[in-house]
Structure formats: structure tokens, C-alpha cells
Amino acid sequence: MKMKSALVTGTILAGLAGMTQAETMKIGITQNNVGVDSYQTTYEKAFIEAAEANENVEAVVLDAGGDVARQIAQIEDLIQQDVDAIIIWPTNGEAVIPAVRKAFQADIPVIVTNSNIAEQGFDFVKSFSGPDNITQGARSAEIMCDKFKEMGIETEAQVVHITGQPGYTTAIERAKGFEDRLPEVCPDVTIVDTQPGDWNREKSQQVMEAFLVKYDDIDGVYAGDDNMGVGALNAAKAAGRDDIIFVGATNFAVGYESMAAGDYWGSIYQSPVDDAKAALNTAVDVLSGEDVPFLNYFDTPKITQDNMDEFSKPVF
Template structure:
């Protein structure tokens, strides 16, 4: 009896892996995924583990798991390889939502449905995808802005640590936050915005510069908790953390722990397990011809010191 084959690779080409996967039953759905950068943070690491586990649990699916390592050219090559090998669906976590559009268009023209996961593709790529699976990052930005308004009682001066420039999630969270802040509490002013590139150490350095530049900072919005805790660490080292409200997104374990200590005001709860499982299910449903929403969001509620006991501590 032949066991179900699960192919897991991280190289620049999928060709050998897919050829190997061909040994599995012809009835199996073959799905390829190219991820953004698995090693950059614990969210992406947990996502990959959850994706592999979900695929392994489904006897009707074979998967090729690739990682672009944050390299746009590498991801484009992976998409091209998956297209040439005629997998039945391609899942893409874009390294850059605009740069991947031509490769996505070619996959679409080859009759291969594309599901974008976690961070959306640029607007011009939307006609070529079957669905987006992930969080609503505009809404997450709005939720963070509403928390900031409440934390500062609708008045104060803040700084913003954005994600990686050009990355759709970073663009959308920044837009959602800024638009809602201007609408909900216009007396809360953003003094400065700098990218933290989803990196805690870089965000700590960004915050150190902010602390030197601005003698009064009432709040910090970071586009994820990894960066938010980096900012918190800088403020603690400078002896100014108690005067600042910290709000993030994608609640990491370190953010949850800082909330429990009363050092971190709030975040947006987002599970990488839900993210991964939703992406795989969306791709399978598309291949099977089921009706799938074009924007297939999963829920990402606000989490603060007040309601955090309703949520389990993140595993990432």
C-alpha cells in the first residue's frame, strides 16, 4: 500500500519536487505554495508548520512548499516553475504585491487558479487571482486606530512604525490606521512614520531615534507586535515606557506577555494557524469548483488588557 506523498522543499525551483510528487495517486490535488520569508519571524514559521500539518491531514492533497526567502526574483521563478509543471492551484504569499503580478497573470492564462495568502496582491493583479485568503489589513489598521483613540482619550502625539516598504500588508495597515485616526480622533497627530521591516531589532533602533527626536511621545502604533515590542524595549531602556501607549497588530506571544504585565495597551488577534488552514482550504475549494468569496477574510478581533483573558496566548 502506497502512503500519501507530501513534498516539502525550499529551493528556487519546484520542478524536481513536482516530478517526484507525480508518483502519488493521479486523483490527488496537487497544490504549490510559495511563501514570503519563513525565517523572518515566528508568525511565518508557525504558518508554514500549520500549512504542512493541514496538508498532511488531507489524504487527497499533495503539496509543494516553497520559500522565497524575501527575494522577489526568487519568488517569481518559483511561480513560473509551478506554472510550467501544471499544478492544479498555486498559493502565493507575495514578497511584493506589485512585482509578482506578471507571473500571476501567466499562471492565470495557463488555466491555473492562484490564491493569494496573508498579504494581498496589487490592484492590477486582482483580475488574475481566484481568491485572496487572509486578514483584512485595512480593517486591522482601523481597529488599531480606534484603540489608540481610546488609549489617549482622543488627544496626543504619536509615532508609527510601519512594515516593510512596498509590502501590501504594510501599505494597507498604514492606510487603515491613518484614515481611521483622522476620522475618529483628529486631535491625535502622527509626528513621524518609519519602517521597521517586521524586525524587532530594527524597530528598537527606530524607536531609539524617535525618543531622541521627540521629547514627548504619547503613543506608538506598530504594524505588528514583533516591532511593537522592539519599540517598547527601547522606551523601557530610556525610562519612558510608562508615559507611552503601545498598540500593535498580529498579536505575538511577546505582545500578549507585555499586555499581561500592563506594558502594552492592545493589538489585533491574528492566528497563523487559521491563516494557513484557510489558505489551503480556499485553494482546494477553488480546484473543486466550489463557490469561494473573492476576498476570503478570517476574523481578527481587537485584543487589549481588558479582554485578553478571552484569548489563548499565541504560539508564535
């Protein structure tokens, strides 16, 4: 008997706790783009390890390679496989909604991981497991503002903003958090330009090179993750600009190392291992009849050169 069918009636649900020892939960996951950065690579490895460690879980692990059409096809394939639950790391928060609706109509619970889908799809989702990206963006703004105040330039500083993949919920939310919070804490700081870096270090370096040509006065750079932030830092170093404050999110090992070297000021600490385990645990809890919050956030604290000794170097 499959776990999904075991959830049909209240009588069976009441006995589910005892049955889970014998039942196998077939959980499929379709990820965004494992090869694009080390965070997603580490997440996949941690997810597989967590699934293998749970004798009641059979995992089907897929990667969309950043292709929305491929991810939609993967969701439809998982529905055809009649999996018990689907975890989706969406390539695009709006485009995947019709496929998520199909899973909902097939009575397959969907858990969204890391980056949420657009709000109009919330009715088709059991839970979101991941970071609060708006809060992350807001915390990055606070980090940058505090540093500008320490430097005495909070009334005149100019900032450029490098965002993640367009249409990707994490990129949208981190940008919103930063751009909404910065004027609240540092109302005289100006964001002079915003361009996407697509989570890619090389592209972000090119974006920063263009910024440096276009603007004589850049005091700060906010990047939607450290991979992009270090790309921007590399451009600044090549141009001999060591006077710029760099703040990112999702503290990568390269960001941590750059902070230790005194080149990169701050970020937001987030573990892909915790992210992966939380997603799997959320799916298991849903299938086991547990009461799971719709927004199942894990904390992501501020990290700067001042407090980085309190944090371990990221493994990704």
C-alpha cells in the same frame, strides 16, 4: 489524470465531487519569508500539517526568503511543474503580478494568502484568503484613541508609526487603515513621524531609539505587528520611558506577554494556524468547483489589557 484537466468540461465538473476521492490535487505555495518572524514560521508548519492531513492533497512548499526575484522564479517553476493550483504569499504586491499573470494564462488558479497583491493583478487571481488588513489598521486606531480618551489626552497626544516592509501590501493596508481612521475618531491626535521597521524587532528598536532622540513628546506608538511593537517597547524601556501607549497588530506571544505585564496596551488577534488552513481550504474549494468569494476574510478582533483573558496566548 490531474485535477486541472478534470476541470476542463462541464460534464467532468459535474462528476468532480465523486472523483476527488481518487484524484490528487497538487498545490504549490510560495511564501514571503519564513525566517523573518514566528508568525510565518508557525504558518508554514500549520500549512504542511493541514496538507498532510488531507489525503487528496500533494503540497509543494517553497519560501522566497523575502526575495521578489526568487518568488517569481518559484512561481514559474510551479507552472512548469503543472501544479493544479498556486498559493502565493507575495513578497511585493506589484512586482509579482507578471508571474501571477503567467499562471493565469496557464489555466492554473492562483490563491493569494495573508497579504493581497496590488489591485491591477486581481483579474489573474481566483481568491484572496486572509485578514482584512485595512480593518485591522482601523481597529488599532480605535484602540489607541479609546485609551487616549481614557487618559484625557485625546486633544494633544502625539504618535509615531512603525510600518512593515515597504511595498508589502499588508504594511501598506494596515498603515492606511490606521492613518485614515485615527483622525476620524481622534481628530486632534497628531502622527509626528512614520518609519519602516520591516517586520523586524531589532530594526524597530533602532527606529524607536531614533524617535526618542528626535521627539521629546511621544504619547503613543502604533506598529504594524507586535514583533515590531515589542522592539519599540524595548527601546522605550531602555530609555526609562514608561509613559507611552503601545498598540500593534497580529498579536504575537511576546505582545501578549507584554500586555499581561502591563507594558503594552493592545493589538489585533490573528492566528497563523487559521490563516494557513484557510489558504489551503480555499485552494481545495476552488479546485473542487465550489463558489469561493474573491475576498475570503477571517475575523481579527481587538485585544487589549482589558479583554485579553478572553483570548488564548498566541502559539507564535
